[in-house]
Amino acid sequence: MDITLRPATAGDLPFARSLYLDGMRDVTRRVRAWDEARQIASFDAGFVPEEVGIVVLNGQDIGWMQIAEDEAVLFLKQFFITPRVRRRGIGTKLLQALTERAARAGKAVTLGVVKGNPARSLYERHGFQATREDHYKIYMERKPRERS
Numbered sequence: 482m483d484i485t486l487r488p489a490t491a492g493d494l495p496f497a498r499s500l501y502l503d504g505m506r507d508v509t510r511r512v513r514a515w516d517e518a519r520q521i522a523s524f525d526a527g528f529v530p531e532e533v534g535i536v537v538l539n540g541q542d543i544g545w546m547q548i549a550e551d552e553a554v555l556f557l558k559q560f561f562i563t564p565r566v567r568r569r570g571i572g573t574k575l576l577q578a579l580t581e582r583a584a585r586a587g588k589a590v591t592l593g594v595v596k597g598n599p600a601r602s603l604y605e606r607h608g609f610q611a612t613r614e615d616h617y618k619i620y621m622e623r624k625p626r627e628r629s
Contacts, residue, residue, distance in 0.1 A: 484574055486534035493535055497545045498524055500561045511597040512617045538566060546575060555583045557592040576607045584626050593618040
């Protein structure tokens with residue numbers, strides 16, 4: 482399985498938006514009303530190509546992840562894999578690479594997951610712990626490993 486991340490361009494917006502909308506429509510409806518126009522506007526405003534890596538499997542775009550970084554934290558803003566290739570270890574490999582990158586830099590990884598999203602169990606398996614929650618999301622963190 483040849484999984485790579487390529488830098489996103491503005492031209493990747495329709496692909497990322499489609500995967501986001503398809504993935505979040507049902508999950509979001511569990512916690513609040515879905516407003517397609519509002520979701521599209523919000524998504525488009527938050528899509529920063531410089532923060533996005535397109536997940537490529539055997540030459541085909543199959544997902545994307547958006548990561549913001551500051552001095553102390555890598556913030557996993559968005560992470561989507563197309564349903565047809567889920568449960569094959571792709572998310573695990575990408576999360577491992579992200580947490581290894583954070584560990585080398587001595588940084589925590591943080592994220593917010595919509596309540597009821599099955600992705601939460603993936604994050605928990607990778608050492609993320611809930612730190613707080615609001616009405617819609619659970620915020621999680623994986624602290625950097627202690628260096629010996």
